[in-house]
Amino acid sequence: MHNTESSTANYTGLEGSILLKENYMSDAHIVINQGGTSSGKTYAIEQALFCMACETEKQVVTVVGQDIPNLKAGALRDALNIYSSSPALQAMVKSYKSTDRVFEFHNGSVIEFKSYENSQDAKSGKRDYLFINEANGIDWSIYSELALRTRKKIFIDYNPNSAFWAHDKLIGRSGAQLIISDHRHNPYLSKQTRDKIEDLRDVDVELWRVYARGLTGKITGLVLSNWHICEKIPEDAKPIAAGLDFGFSNDETGCILVYKQNGELWIDEVLYEKGLTNPDISLKLTAANISKSTEIVADSAEPKSIEELKRLGWYITGAKKGADSIKNSIDILKRFNLNVTRRSINLLTELGRYKWKTDQGGKTLNEPVDSCNHLIDPLRYVALNKLKINKLSKAKSLLPKTNLQPYDFATVHLLK
Ligand SMILES: Nc1ncnc2c1ncn2[C@@H]1O[C@H](COP(=O)(O)OP(=O)(O)OP(=O)(O)O)[C@@H](O)[C@H]1O
Numbered sequence: 150m151h152n153t154e155s156s157t158a159n160y161t162g163l164e165g166s167i168l169l170k171e172n173y174m175s176d177a178h179i180v181i182n183q184g185g186t187s188s189g190k191t192y193a194i195e196q197a198l199f200c201m202a203c204e205t206e207k208q209v210v211t212v213v214g215q216d217i218p219n220l221k222a223g224a225l226r227d228a229l230n231i232y233s234s235s236p237a238l239q240a241m242v243k244s245y246k247s248t249d250r251v252f253e254f255h256n257g258s259v260i261e262f263k264s265y266e267n268s269q270d271a272k273s274g275k276r277d278y279l280f281i282n283e284a285n286g287i288d289w290s291i292y293s294e295l296a297l298r299t300r301k302k303i304f305i306d307y308n309p310n311s312a313f314w315a316h317d318k319l320i321g322r323s324g325a326q327l328i329i330s331d332h333r334h335n336p337y338l339s340k341q342t343r344d345k346i347e348d349l350r351d352v353d354v355e356l357w358r359v360y361a362r363g364l365t366g367k368i369t370g371l372v373l374s375n376w377h378i379c380e381k382i383p384e385d386a387k388p389i390a391a392g393l394d395f396g397f398s399n400d401e402t403g404c405i406l407v408y409k410q411n412g413e414l415w416i417d418e419v420l421y422e423k424g425l426t427n428p429d430i431s432l433k434l435t436a437a438n439i440s441k442s443t444e445i446v447a448d449s450a451e452p453k454s455i456e457e458l459k460r461l462g463w464y465i466t467g468a469k470k471g472a473d474s475i476k477n478s479i480d481i482l483k484r485f486n487l488n489v490t491r492r493s494i495n496l497l498t499e500l501g502r503y504k505w506k507t508d509q510g511g512k513t514l515n516e517p518v519d520s521c522n523h524l525i526d527p528l529r530y531v532a533l534n535k536l537k538i539n540k541l542s543k544a545k546s547l548l549p550k551t552n553l554q555p556y557d558f559a560t561v562h563l564l565k
């Protein structure tokens with residue numbers, strides 16, 4: 150493939166990368182798009198799906214994501230961008246209903262965006278085309294029920310952090326085509342984005358292989374593995390502090406809010422955005438309902454920003470960094486159960502990529518990679534300033550263990 154090659158799907162007026170052509174023209178039943186980050190997989194597959202919905206009447210297209218927040222931040226956002234950039238496509242779409250997340254076309258076709266709880270849930274409905282976005286977040290049992298009920302074609306895409314069911318059960322089988330892409334196949338990226346992806350080579354070769362080259366990795370050695378997804382912060386959780394990391398043109402400004410309940414930490418993403426000035430950050434914090442009495446622990450490497458936010462009325466302090474503070478804060482965080490809200494998409498992504506550095510020979514070093522940390526660093530700052538705990542006592546959840554015997558009311562009370 151040539152890196153600047155692009156093609157046009159004429160009738161919809163959509164212009165795309167080589168990946169649009171490859172996906173649209175493929176005659177395989179299952180088209181597997183494995184790739185590095187920002188190679189244009191999701192965009193191209195959705196463009197192909199729009200074309201297919203337009204050219205034949207009454208087609209049903211289902212786009213599946215792990216959950217609704219993931220769809221909104223990824224596949225659905227891309228689809229809305231594609232739709233709003235093409236007047237020819239808009240002329241063919243009758244309506245987009247944001248409550249149901251369905252595009253309806255004048256020719257009777259529909260494109261629906263869905264997530265499924267389990268394989269039973271996935272048995273409802275049939276479709277002509279299926280797209281599984283970030284397929285390594287979807288269970289095989291859900292995929293196979295959906296695939297059984299797909300008449301024409303299946304597209305899947307993912308970053309290959311490690312092998313999963315696509316590798317074990319699909320790649321190499323007849324009817325399945327594998328397309329491996331990386332950012333060099335996407336002509337629509339800025340140099341800055343490309344450089345950032347390539348810079349991963351200096352951070353960690355394994356991360357670079359996966360995210361810059363789309364090669365199947367073995368991303369092991371995650372720094373934090375004691376985290377779970379929760380639906381929301383419990384009502385009675387007590388706010389501890391917010392954590393804030395400053396970014397600007399190259400890196401995102403990241404902010405999270407940390408709560409405690411039942412001896413566990415509950416974490417919600419507040420902000421993850423580039424190009425924010427300090428007054429912008431202040432407005433965003435207000436918009437996110439952060440109270441001026443909530444302590445914000447910020448990166449102490451930026452005293453000027455901290456002072457500016459203080460003058461704007463925020464209760465903001467600098468993280469107590471020092472020798473070994475990275476390792477110490479990680480040790481503190483490891484002592485807790487970390488519950489991360491499902492809508493904290495960027496924090497969850499970072500947690501899945503935050504690993505220990507390795508040396509040339511692949512040996513794990515005692516230092517985490519210095520990337521994928523614009524929300525993890527603020528979490529560490531909160532740990533450093535607010536969560537110092539007695540080294541000897543491991544923080545434990547106060548919640549009852551689920552494997553306890555049921556409390557037998559009748560026996561206990563009648564025997565008295
Ligand atoms: N045909 C196109 N026209 C305009 N912009 C495009 C096009 N294709 C891709 N892009 C741009 O490239 C970005 C990255 O593409 P996309 O999100 O599809 O990558 P991806 O391979 O799915 O990445 P990831 O693996 O991180 O999900 C898009 O957000 C969009 O800005």
Ligand SMILES: [Mg+2]
Nearest residue numbers: 190191223306
């Ligand atoms: Mg994608």
